[in-house]
Amino acid sequence: MYLRMITIKDIAKLAGVSYSTVSKALNGNPLIKPATRKKVMEIAEKHNYRKNIMATQLSSGRSHIIGFVLDELSNPLFANISKNLHLELKKRGYQMILVVSTDGYDIFSQLRVDGCIFWDYRLDKSDPFMKDFSNLHIPWFLLGADENPNSPYIKIDRKEGIYKAVEHLQELGHSRIGFIGNSQDVKVAGYKEALARKGLEVHEEYVLPAYSTWEDGYMAVRNYRFHQGSPTAFIGLNSMVTKGALRALLEAGLKVPEDISLIGYDDLPEMQYAEVALTTVGPPLDELAVQAAELIVSLIKKETVSYPVVIQPLLHERSSVARCKERTHIENN
Amino acid sequence: MYLRMITIKDIAKLAGVSYSTVSKALNGNPLIKPATRKKVMEIAEKHNYRKNIMATQLSSGRSHIIGFVLDELSNPLFANISKNLHLELKKRGYQMILVVSTDGYDIFSQLRVDGCIFWDYRLDKSDPFMKDFSNLHIPWFLLGADENPNSPYIKIDRKEGIYKAVEHLQELGHSRIGFIGNSQDVKVAGYKEALARKGLEVHEEYVLPAYSTWEDGYMAVRNYRFHQGSPTAFIGLNSMVTKGALRALLEAGLKVPEDISLIGYDDLPEMQYAEVALTTVGPPLDELAVQAAELIVSLIKKETVSYPVVIQPLLHERSSVARCKERTHIENN
């Protein structure tokens, strides 16, 4: 079918050693004499040898492939996480495949992954897929879940992240703090709790509904009527919503941060390159990837792990937040 | 490592037949007596047997996995194409894995895919990856390329699609037709050619620059100063740009299609659910997937194929285009 590829037996012949020696040399077995290893390596290199992963998998029983399951692809956050995770897994000797749940999961019946990471998955144990999946006895965990009784997960403490944003704003004198996002999101709950903890009043009117896109954030602000008692600061649900909101604020003639402060959730690089360098709160994405890679590898190795692993979002101060000048933005309006 | 899974040998023992018979029964070999097959199937079912794909791959030499390589994930078009392609491949006995090029390609050194589809890839033969990849002798083609000398590809005749849009608008009396998109895109070239073919004048001013997002389309229209000689109709680069442009047009107080007509490229379902059901032109996405699946399977089977396979974009009339009422939108403005 294909052009036949070179195998360890071919290399063995060329090197004048047994093919088990070749296998060991290729795998860096320390018992092999350096000179032998060198010769084997050179021949392999010269003939562009590629280990046949299927054979390796079959004999070793493991694929060294991790599945990363995402719900949707539209959030730039995923591209970032997927890339970081890919890198961290690679460092640990694993490859990653992306599985988009809308594409279905049958890939798992073909490809034996050694482990699986589910991003922010709304876990439904009665889901036929989850039933099938658990039959495979593949180590897995939820990344970014809020809870997952009896199974490992990495929790992003989003409520605490929002709390940090609220705290930061309050310290700068803001007392009327709004949120732009959909009320289903745990971040809205976190927002309300944070206000309560800080002794600030919760006004439903301060929550501008925005589902998840740039457009949503933009329209939420566009549709909002600013008035005397409007928030002097807003927190945005995610990077897209926040950037859309920023644009709408600027178009409404409000200066950010002079007239109104804005903090975005999710610390993506693009946030600092927005029209105004955005102050953000969000999980450290590199750490997230490291923790996720470590956890799945530990699970694969059957090490005992304690969970949840909790990731604390961090505040990154940039240029979209200023001390509250009470009523200033209203006057300008 | 894992809970040991049941194998064909186990089934053979339970069924009282040889394991080669089990293999054949499981694979639907017609020589096997129906009663035998039934017994085997029942036992397999009962014990939740899963074929070990690595063993299958190793012995058959093929993985039945196709790689689908994407550059970026943010366009909703990709989600659609990926899903359709996945389905079509599945019908033909193949699984698909998504490979995001920003994640790197090392997955290919681990996982032997039987074939590979590159979406709209800016092919660079000197790219070290492409060199490595071609060494693997894996069948592949470009999907959505404009050309690919000496290798198979599926061409989407975007220029012809744009031509259809221009023609449709002209037939309804429009002579000042604008385009919203970035001038790097082949669609802009197609737009200019279409105007020329139709004897319409090309004004650079009619091309509103928009790179690719909703925001880009929205801002392009926002920043445009409508005047006496402005276009009476626009064509949008893709679904996102078009939807952003639609919003900006509406906000500018223009009625679509009464005051101004709009055609969007890419016939995604969401286009008809926009604020105004959008007339679109774009490749039939189901056919695209079918053609892509057929081509890669043919290539894998070493069948001779003729290429390029050309996909013609289709016009879908909805409610965003109306007969031109010369100057009407200007008067209203």
Add this chain to the structure above:
DNA sequence: CTGAAAGCGCTTACAG
């Protein structure tokens, strides 16, 4: 219609 046997390309005790 069924089965014994070879083979896919590796890994990994085990023996030397």
Add this chain to the structure above:
DNA sequence: CTGAAAGCGCTTACAG
């Protein structure tokens, strides 16, 4: 330090 051998779980001629 190296090699012979068994084995991973299948598929597939081949013989019957």
